[in-house]
Amino acid sequence: MIKQSIIENVIEAALSTGGDFAEVFVEDRYANTLALQDNKIEKSISGRDFGIGIRIFSGLQNVYTYTTDFSEEGLVKAAKKAALAIKDGGNGTIHPLQKEIIQPIHTISQLPQTVKHAQRAAVMKKANDIARNYDERIRQVGLRYIDEEQNVLIANSEGKFVEDTRVHSRLAIQATASDGVELQTGFYGPGAHAGFEFIENLDLDHYAGEAARIAVTMLEADECPSGKFPVIIDNEFGGVIFHEACGHGLEATSVAKNNSVFANRIGEKVAPDIVTYIDDGTLPNEWGSLNIDDEGEKTRKNILIEDGILKGYLIDKFNARRMNAEATGSSRRESYRFNLTSRMTNTYIAPGKSKPEDIIASTENGIYAKYMGGGSVNPATGDYNFAVSEAYLVKNGKIDRPVRGATLIGNGAKTLQLVDMVGNNLAHGAGMCGSISGSLPVNVGQPMIRVSEITVGGTKGE
Numbered sequence: 001m002i003k004q005s006i007i008e009n010v011i012e013a014a015l016s017t018g019g020d021f022a023e024v025f026v027e028d029r030y031a032n033t034l035a036l037q038d039n040k041i042e043k044s045i046s047g048r049d050f051g052i053g054i055r056i057f058s059g060l061q062n063v064y065t066y067t068t069d070f071s072e073e074g075l076v077k078a079a080k081k082a083a084l085a086i087k088d089g090g091n092g093t094i095h096p097l098q099k100e101i102i103q104p105i106h107t108i109s110q111l112p113q114t115v116k117h118a119q120r121a122a123v124m125k126k127a128n129d130i131a132r133n134y135d136e137r138i139r140q141v142g143l144r145y146i147d148e149e150q151n152v153l154i155a156n157s158e159g160k161f162v163e164d165t166r167v168h169s170r171l172a173i174q175a176t177a178s179d180g181v182e183l184q185t186g187f188y189g190p191g192a193h194a195g196f197e198f199i200e201n202l203d204l205d206h207y208a209g210e211a212a213r214i215a216v217t218m219l220e221a222d223e224c225p226s227g228k229f230p231v232i233i234d235n236e237f238g239g240v241i242f243h244e245a246c247g248h249g250l251e252a253t254s255v256a257k258n259n260s261v262f263a264n265r266i267g268e269k270v271a272p273d274i275v276t277y278i279d280d281g282t283l284p285n286e287w288g289s290l291n292i293d294d295e296g297e298k299t300r301k302n303i304l305i306e307d308g309i310l311k312g313y314l315i316d317k318f319n320a321r322r323m324n325a326e327a328t329g330s331s332r333r334e335s336y337r338f339n340l341t342s343r344m345t346n347t348y349i350a351p352g353k354s355k356p357e358d359i360i361a362s363t364e365n366g367i368y369a370k371y372m373g374g375g376s377v378n379p380a381t382g383d384y385n386f387a388v389s390e391a392y393l394v395k396n397g398k399i400d401r402p403v404r405g406a407t408l409i410g411n412g413a414k415t416l417q418l419v420d421m422v423g424n425n426l427a428h429g430a431g432m433c434g435s436i437s438g439s440l441p442v443n444v445g446q447p448m449i450r451v452s453e454i455t456v457g458g459t460k461g462e
Contacts, residue, residue, distance in 0.1 A: 018089020
């Protein structure tokens, strides 16, 4: 992507004022976005973005700059300008760059640049028809298709020189139902670290049908009662609560500054024995997976909580300095425009031994959250508030009538302690996660779980 000799000169310029570590991140990205609304493709955008990020450390100083000028003169100038921010630096050592060959763990057969827009549009129109034909009360269907190919080169003063190609594809489906008075929506957005073959092989009857079914079901739902209940949270995207309320608290971004309820608690009991919490960036073709992170380190399976015991954190190279720890292959950024930090990949609760039907049967009076929606979290405290996009009452061990307007309110660390059943049906859901290094593809996942008590906000009293 850029000659090795030029990168060597940039690294030398970056360390010219006494930095002890320098890194160059080169990105060349191709992306396509299509949107369908009112039965027609309303937007079709394709583009290419190219840029270079330069990062310098000196002790606990962290300087970052980026440029789209990829001439040697422009890059060296940007590196020297960034280096001026280093004060009282030492003498950085520059090791010869050694090219590393990465063995891809993701099978990709149809790169975005080989796919015609007509192929993308055909899939979208089929999904649109399936959702619209589900029920006469479906009044509107919107779809958004994205795919991208990101080519990166990462080199640093420790001698690392590695290249990688990342490909992501996703189809987001939203259906709106109306009875003339009320409006309700349903959403499903499958995605993968894969090419167009993933989109072609999607079970559109399932995904588009589910988006429509959720909308129609919630149209017919009663108002949700409020109060404290046992709550059964289904698998797949149900894991978003613990992603937000616990996962972010296990990232070095917050842990290194003691801005997390999990800071300095390695070895402590933070959950019941039945809870093991994992972040694994190596799962083949999963939406949040990578061959290497954005520091060029191979991704790995990081066990964060094992049998209820806090075992580790997600750590990037800079925060490893703060924590006197090793990086965990967890450094990520949206693009060259962002300085990187520790981020999740595919984070999930490991499967337990309970059957989903047994979890439901053992619940006398509670709430079943089949699909979770969006929410908000205070990362320093773990306090959260999440909407439930599809919920049901549970009565006498059986799923009863649907209810709408449900929100789950609590604290992530405390909710983790109240997990009393973990199912055996692990599944993952694709989403986008925002933090200080931008918006990234991540998976959230879990089997069905039961929390013995969560405060449920509803639209009527219990």
